[in-house]
Amino acid sequence: MRLRDRLRRDWQLLVMLVPGVVLLLVFSYVPILGNVIAFQDYNPYAGTNPLTAFLSSDWIGFGQFQLLFEDPAFWDALRNTLTITVFQLVFFFPLPIALAVMLHHLLSRRLRGFIQTVVYLPHFFSWVLVITFFVQMLGGAGLFAQTLRDAGLEPWNIMTNPDTFLILVTAEAVWKDVGWGTIVFLAALAAVDPHLYEAAAVDGAGRWRRLWHITLPGLRPVIVLLLILRLGDALSVGFEQFILQRDAVGRQAAEVLDTYVYYFSIATGNFGFGAAAGLFKAAIGLVLILAANRMAHALGERGIYSKS
Amino acid sequence: MRPVWEEPPTVPGRALKAVILTLLVASVLFPLWTVLVTSLSPPSAIASAGGFVVIPRGFDLSAYRTIFAGGAVTRALWISTLVTVIGTAVALTVTVLSAYGLSRPGSTGHRWLLAYFLIPFLIYPPLVPKYLVVTGLGLKDSIWALILPSAVSVFNLVVVRGFFQGIPPELLDSARIDGAGDFRILARIVLPLSSAVVAVIGLFYAVAYWNVWFDALLFIDRNDMYPIQRVLQSYLLAGQAPHTSGAAASLPPTEAIKMAVVVLTVAPIVAVYPFIQRHFIKGVLIGAVKG
Incomplete structure (x- = not known):
């Protein structure tokens, strides 16, 4: 078919795509291209708007990156980010799997439905709300401290303690998303053939052997997929959660890469530097996700994309 | 058993x-x-x-009466309602149009356009350049700064598109033979068949707009334009009394008023939650499987 005929047939489809194309162009593609200010000494006052400022700012190559790598605060933020990622991989990642297995084996459908309804709810709360709830319950003026004081005990404030911050942020993440995280595992569990369990039981496999040899292999593709996505995002541990608590806990413990970018660029007007930090993070993230995907292929799983 | x-x-x-x-x-x-x-x-x-x-x-009920007598919290609730209603309408319109426009493999430019829409799913817009774009467009202190940058969620788009593609093509073909264009097919045939998935996606957008906080930190400096999450944060987490212009300004925040602000922030989420919950497992998984 000639282009003219094709356009006559499809023009309405193409018109429908215009708003989406424009929005993505302005709010996704232009910012992605805008990363090039990482190689500039971007001066917001060099022009009347960001575009003219960009055009009249000096190109300085990798100068911003050099400043970045020389900044000890950057390495602190990177270390905090990686610590939190590893900690949550160990102490958060397995929990939705365990909870899903537990829920899957509940015999009462109504009880199961009730628990699911309750534990999915916090996923829809904003981080401001989640942290507000934690402060109200566990903070220095919270219900827990109130109870301790009434009992004549010395209250302590977990919300401002940098030493336990790692546990705190993981607890918050668990509270918000452990229920939501079970959905995908429950779907995978529902797809496991019940006859496998029956046959295994007949052959004398106990509860734990069935869990190990039937349930977990049934979940394996989902687990690998989620692990890849998590590894690809290893440098993002959640943005709002940390900005909201950085002042209460202090920079030493609560500064992560995302908050670093915010505080050392937008909050201070040092845009080129922040763009360089953001670009560094994105580049590492891309490498990580490619590596994780390759690892998944090596394990015989599909991963998130394949070469087909 | x-x-x-x-x-x-x-x-x-x-x-x-x-x-x-x-x-x-x-x-x-x-x-x-x-x-x-x-x-x-x-x-x-x-x-x-x-x-x-x-x-x-x-x-x-005096805590609620104090809040609704006017002042920062009332205004913030109003701003958040505006952002949620307008934002959801805009986002749903763009998402449904784009999903339908991308639902027919073999149409003009289909592969390129699909790639164009999917790439932002893999590469998020970086913070600093996004900030410069939004402020450069003069959107600072406007509700559009909270609405437009997040109006296309590629994930939601993929879910809706997957659902559209599940509609039997014979239905659409017969309409086409009768001379209906794609806009008419979308409005008369496709949308009535997909009201459930559109409703769920709409609720997802609504919850996201109600919860918007960081974009407000970036783009909203005037405190009379704050959405509710921003007020909740400055009031309950940063411990500042909400800025008010009226006579209520000097009223000390009592515990009941603080808790009432929390309740008013949670209430809309809890109110729409049963509707989301009824559909979302189905909707999310259909999209995820077909996506």
Whole structure:
């Protein structure tokens, strides 16, 4: 078919795509291209708007990156980010799997439905709300401290303690998303053939052997997929959660890469530097996700994309 | 019913399971309950309880009356409602149009356009350049700064597109033979068949717009344009009394008023939650499988 005929047939489809194309162009593609200010000494006052400022700012190559790598605060933020990622991989990642297995084996459908309804709810709360709830319950003026004081005990404030911050942020993440995280595992569990369990039981496999040899292999593709996505995002541990608590806990413990970018660029007007930090993070993230995907292929799983 | 081949659970196993699940459910319900009860308690009950009321004693709506008498919280609720309603309408329109426009493989430019829409799913817009674009467009201190950058969620788009592609093509072909264009087909055939998935996606957008906080931190400097999450944060987390212009400005924030602000922030989420919950597992998984 000639282009003219094709356009006559499809023009309405193409018109429908215009708003989406424009929005993505302005709010996704232009910012992605805008990363090039990482190689500039971007001066917001060099022009009347960001575009003219960009055009009249000096190109300085990798100068911003050099400043970045020389900044000890950057390495602190990177270390905090990686610590939190590893900690949550160990102490958060397995929990939705365990909870899903537990829920899957509940015999009462109504009880199961009730628990699911309750534990999915916090996923829809904003981080401001989640942290507000934690402060109200566990903070220095919270219900827990109130109870301790009434009992004549010395209250302590977990919300401002940098030493336990790692546990705190993981607890918050668990509270918000452990229920939501079970959905995908429950779907995978529902797809496991019940006859496998029956046959295994007949052959004398106990509860734990069935869990190990039937349930977990049934979940394996989902687990690998989620692990890849998590590894690809290893440098993002959640943005709002940390900005909201950085002042209460202090920079030493609560500064992560995302908050670093915010505080050392937008909050201070040092845009080129922040763009360089953001670009560094994105580049590492891309490498990580490619590596994780390759690892998944090596394990015989599909991963998130394949070469087909 | 327990299958005959399955051994009955051991007593410690059952007890452990019951304790874990009870604690989990209580960890969600108990804070909601305490906050609600405290917001509705008279000052005397709050004082005698020492700040938080767990067992209701008395009933007092004065915290809500104070809030709705005007001031920062009322205005923020109004701004958030505007952002949520307009934002959801805009986002749904763009998402449905784009999903339909991308639903027919083999149409003009289909592969390129699909790639164009999917790439932002893999590469998020970086913070600093996004900030410069939004401020450069003059959107600072406007609700559009909160609406437009997040109006296309590629994930939602993929879910809706997957659903559209599941509609039997014969239905659309017969309409096309009768001379209907794509806009008419979308409005008359496709949308009525997909009202459930569109409703769920709409609720997802609505929740996201109601919850917007960081974009407001970036783009909204004027405190009379703050959405509710921003007010909640400055009031309950940063400990500043909400900025008010009226006479209510000097009113000290009592515990009940604080808790009432929390309740008003949660209420819309809890109100729409049953509708989301009824559909979302189906909707999300259909999209995820077909995507």
